Amino acid sequence: MISGFGQLLFALFGPLSISRSALFGIFLTVLLNNSYTVLALKSPFLPRHGGSLGSTAKDSVIKYKTLYFDQKIDHFGFHQDGTFKQRYLVNDEHWYKDGGPILFYTGNEGDITWFCNNTGFMWDVAEELKAMLVFAEHRYYGESLPFGKDSYRDPKHLNYLSSEQALADFAVLIKYLKRTVSGCQFSPVIAIGGSYGGMLSAWMRMKYPNVVVGALSASAPIWQFPDMVPCGDFYKIVTQDFTRSGLNCAANIRQSWKSIDNISVTEEGLRWLSSQFTLCSPLKKTDVSDFKAWLQETWVNLAMVDYPYEANFLQPLPRWPVQVVCTFLRFDPKTVSDHLMLVGISDAVRVYYNYTGNVPCLNLSSTATGSLGYIGWYYQACTEMVMPMCTDGVQDMFEPQEWNFQAFSDECLALFGVRPRADWANTVYGGLDIASHSNIVFSNGGLDPWSGGGVTRNISDSVVAIVIPDGAHHLDLRYNNEYDPQSVLSARAQEVEYFKLWIQQAKRKG
Numbered sequence: 001m002i003s004g005f006g007q008l009l010f011a012l013f014g015p016l017s018i019s020r021s022a023l024f025g026i027f028l029t030v031l032l033n034n035s036y037t038v039l040a041l042k043s044p045f046l047p048r049h050g051g052s053l054g055s056t057a058k059d060s061v062i063k064y065k066t067l068y069f070d071q072k073i074d075h076f077g078f079h080q081d082g083t084f085k086q087r088y089l090v091n092d093e094h095w096y097k098d099g100g101p102i103l104f105y106t107g108n109e110g111d112i113t114w115f116c117n118n119t120g121f122m123w124d125v126a127e128e129l130k131a132m133l134v135f136a137e138h139r140y141y142g143e144s145l146p147f148g149k150d151s152y153r154d155p156k157h158l159n160y161l162s163s164e165q166a167l168a169d170f171a172v173l174i175k176y177l178k179r180t181v182s183g184c185q186f187s188p189v190i191a192i193g194g195s196y197g198g199m200l201s202a203w204m205r206m207k208y209p210n211v212v213v214g215a216l217s218a219s220a221p222i223w224q225f226p227d228m229v230p231c232g233d234f235y236k237i238v239t240q241d242f243t244r245s246g247l248n249c250a251a252n253i254r255q256s257w258k259s260i261d262n263i264s265v266t267e268e269g270l271r272w273l274s275s276q277f278t279l280c281s282p283l284k285k286t287d288v289s290d291f292k293a294w295l296q297e298t299w300v301n302l303a304m305v306d307y308p309y310e311a312n313f314l315q316p317l318p319r320w321p322v323q324v325v326c327t328f329l330r331f332d333p334k335t336v337s338d339h340l341m342l343v344g345i346s347d348a349v350r351v352y353y354n355y356t357g358n359v360p361c362l363n364l365s366s367t368a369t370g371s372l373g374y375i376g377w378y379y380q381a382c383t384e385m386v387m388p389m390c391t392d393g394v395q396d397m398f399e400p401q402e403w404n405f406q407a408f409s410d411e412c413l414a415l416f417g418v419r420p421r422a423d424w425a426n427t428v429y430g431g432l433d434i435a436s437h438s439n440i441v442f443s444n445g446g447l448d449p450w451s452g453g454g455v456t457r458n459i460s461d462s463v464v465a466i467v468i469p470d471g472a473h474h475l476d477l478r479y480n481n482e483y484d485p486q487s488v489l490s491a492r493a494q495e496v497e498y499f500k501l502w503i504q505q506a507k508r509k510g
């Protein structure tokens with residue numbers, strides 16, 4: 001999901017992401033001409049990134065068939081009877097063609113090939129389980145656009161973008177595969193997803209237990225909704241990562257905001273900042289809050305992808321990137337000058353943006369992802385995925401910002417012509433009360449800020465939590481790697497054991 005809340009919607013979006021994503025029509029204009037003060041348009045998966053294949057498995061070749069299914073635009077009403085092409089990817093090279101299981105990735109907010117490339121775990125276990133792999137694209141993202149290039153044009157066209165419609169798409173697609181692919185009829189289907197896709201995989205099992213026998217829900221903040229977890233947990237976890245990754249690291253970042261204020265009061269200070277950060281375009285007085293939001297987003301993204309090995313998930317990064325960042329922020333915050341502080345900060349952000357060494361300048365507006373659909377996620381956040389976030393500057397290292405639902409709602413209205421329904425997620429997906437479900441594994445990494453909204457305690461014998469203390473954002477879904485900590489190896493082994501159990505149960509029943 002998008003990590004860049006910041007103070008300004010603008011900064012989350014980055015003016016950039018918009019132009020890059022397949023955004024059409026009126027919203028572009030609206031977005032570019034306004035600055036917003038909203039906190040909650042954060043998406044669990046959409047940090048700004050430039051990366052593509054996040055795998056470090058050197059010789060993993062991903063091969064799949066790309067297929068399209070005629071999917072109903074509206075599963076819940078009968079007036080709109082049109083269809084669209086939903087994209088899905090299939091690999092059956094290891095599949096036992098007479099009832100072998102199907103591992104079904106419930107696609108999140110972006111191009112499905114990107115999730116397919118970044119879910120090495122499924123590729124690693126396909127052979128052992130003799131499983132078919134299916135990656136289904138979420139409507140309104142990638143190529144699965146219900147109204148083609150008009151899909152984002154106005155609230156009327158966006159009206160069919162919801163998690164409920166997406167889940168129904170997955171259920172209908174699975175039914176179709178079972179009906180039409182020879183050997184599939186008795187194949188037990190396991191839903192798998194990470195981040196928002198993990199929320200969908202868990203909800204898939206809750207809503208369609210007749211269609212999937214179980215679900216692995218990785219780094220899925222299904223409790224990041226109003227009144228379920230404290231709004232400050234997310235940024236608290238980000239801060240903890242920096243605190244444990246180097247002496248004074250979080251304390252210096254906490255103090256750096258004031259240093260920016262101090263320096264940016266003069267024209268000369270602004271010029272110095274622009275040059276010290278090698279910014280592509282000079283900083284103006286009015287850009288200072290965007291600049292801070294950009295830094296804030298950078299720290300958040302680093303926490304999310306604090307992987308134990310060199311990886312290119314969001315950006316090419318060294319192993320344990322937060323530790324590397326913290327080597328530049330060791331000074332004593334009590335005595336450091338504002339200038340030295342910001343020299344350290346500028347070196348630290350270069351770890352994120354210039355690890356490859358071929359970035360000529362830092363672009364406050366070009367860090368967005370190409371594969372993920374920002375605008376679609378903002379619309380979802382502005383309707384049913386209301387995820388409160390806040391900071392207090394004490395328990396976290398950021399400038400204080402309260403959660404203000406009314407302001408958020410007003411800006412959603414301005415942006416999309418809709419108002420969010422704060423309580424709907426709780427009503428439709430059960431909130432904290434999920435004990436009556438079965439066969440769901442929630443996995444979370446201790447380093448992942450999204451674990452704050454995740455299920456990290458066992459709910460019952462068959463709704464279980466696996467915690468990976470050294471894991472960042474769904475580390476368990478990535479390819480095996482020689483630097484993987486023991487905790488993720490045993491998490492993956494446990495997950496496979498649950499898969500086998502669910503498959504056994506299904507066979508006994510069938």
Ligand SMILES: *[C@@H]1O[C@H](CO)[C@@H](O)[C@H](O)[C@H]1NC(C)=O
Binds near residue numbers: 052062113371
């Ligand atoms: C996924 O990997 C395939 C090749 O394995 C590549 O062609 C494709 O561009 C990748 N997709 C993304 C979004 O990175």
Ligand SMILES: *[C@@H]1O[C@H](CO)[C@@H](O)[C@H](O)[C@H]1NC(C)=O
Binds near residue numbers: 255256258259262338
């Ligand atoms: C900012 O300026 C004030 C007033 O000159 C000074 O007391 C303070 O130490 C400076 N830096 C920070 C980080 O507050």
Ligand SMILES: *[C@@H]1O[C@H](CO)[C@@H](O)[C@H](O)[C@H]1NC(C)=O
Binds near residue numbers: 278358359362
């Ligand atoms: C990126 O790294 C290269 C090589 O060290 C350096 O020449 C370049 O100035 C750096 N760019 C930025 C924006 O820091």
Ligand SMILES: *[C@@H]1O[C@H](CO)[C@@H](O)[C@H](O)[C@H]1NC(C)=O
Binds near residue numbers: 016019281364367
């Ligand atoms: C910064 O990023 C924006 C959006 O991607 C792009 O239009 C602009 O050309 C970039 N500026 C530079 C100097 O690279």
Ligand SMILES: *[C@@H]1O[C@H](CO)[C@@H](O)[C@H](O)[C@H]1NC(C)=O
Binds near residue numbers: 456458464465467
């Ligand atoms: C939940 O139960 C499983 C199985 O007993 C156990 O392995 C796991 O550690 C428990 N999870 C937590 C968070 O206590």
